[in-house]
Amino acid sequence: MPQSRRPPPSTASSKGKQSKPDKQKNTSTGQRTGIKRKDKNAAKSTNPLVLSQFKAILSTFQHTFSHLFTPELPALIQAVKQSLYLRDYVAAFDSPEKLQAYVVRWSVARALAYFEMISGAWWSEEVTQMFSRRGHGTLNVTCIGGGAGAEVVGIAAAYSSLNSPVEDKDKGEGEEEDAVLQDTSLGGGLDLTLLDFATWAPITDSLYTTITDSSRQSKVFLDKTKLSAKCHQQDVLTPLSETTISSMASADIVTILFTAGELYSQSPTATTRFFMSLHALTKPGALLVIVDSAGGFEDLDVLKKGNSSVETQQSSSIGGYKLGFLLDKTLTNREQWQTIASQDAKWWRVPQELKDSGAYPLELENMRCLIRVYRRNDE
16 A cells, blocks of 8 residues: 555545545635634735745646646546545556646645745754755755655755745845745755655656756756755565665655554554664654644554554544554654654644635645654664
């Protein structure tokens, strides 16, 4: 089963049910599930610079997959969505077109979220400072389950924004896009290693080409000398390749974004073993960033799957085990990792201004996230 291909809970949580037709207009998560929620951010306006970056991210996906935005796209997305409901991953991703359809439908909002989480210090000030590499060397980031495009675009956009010339941040909107291209010497560069179960290299390669295309005058732009992004096929629940081991050993940051719950659902024992191995695989001081849905796989019935290798606490709701609790006990119980950021449920929302602008033709979904950031302790 592919590790990072789980869509948001609204499309993945109803096994055996027939999926509803995908909407092309944006609606909030609450509206789609029939639950009315008051948007606390409704009265707040989005920083114009952030909104401009969001639009540049959307443009990156649209430009890369422009051939896909045809009248046939809704039917293709619906076919992928129905297969995901049935957990038929072979059918969901049995063609390059379906892989691309998944990306333009579900990876885009996550790329927006990752950009804001990094640049807005959701993952701690320490993570944000590590991305601002003025006068420092290359930042090495390994993304587990990161093949579907969200990581390469969202992380690259954050790096580009945080390393753009300071004096350009006060310029008008019409001047900003050129400003990013004026100086490619700031920072030592970003080296991304993307590990995933499926063959997503053509997706990440295409997005890399768009990001490093200076002729587009985009705020997501990074010169090829400043960005390396390689996608490798790797199931982390099986023996790791030398390439994977090497990337983990050199990583300053390891991310596991919307993948941990999926790993636990596949094999609690193997997943626990993998998380326990991370201390030996990484270097002292490395950061581990885990983001997952605060619903869906948040409650995991681990013991029923025969896992007795990790202390867990029974949930009062379904007799399962909280993902956040499992992560904390597995990683910090032996004092191998220190928690530096922890959120059990934090909303990331698509700005209303972005929805109203019509900048993207497909639905962009809000996300209620579980966030954990750990620092690896010394030997």
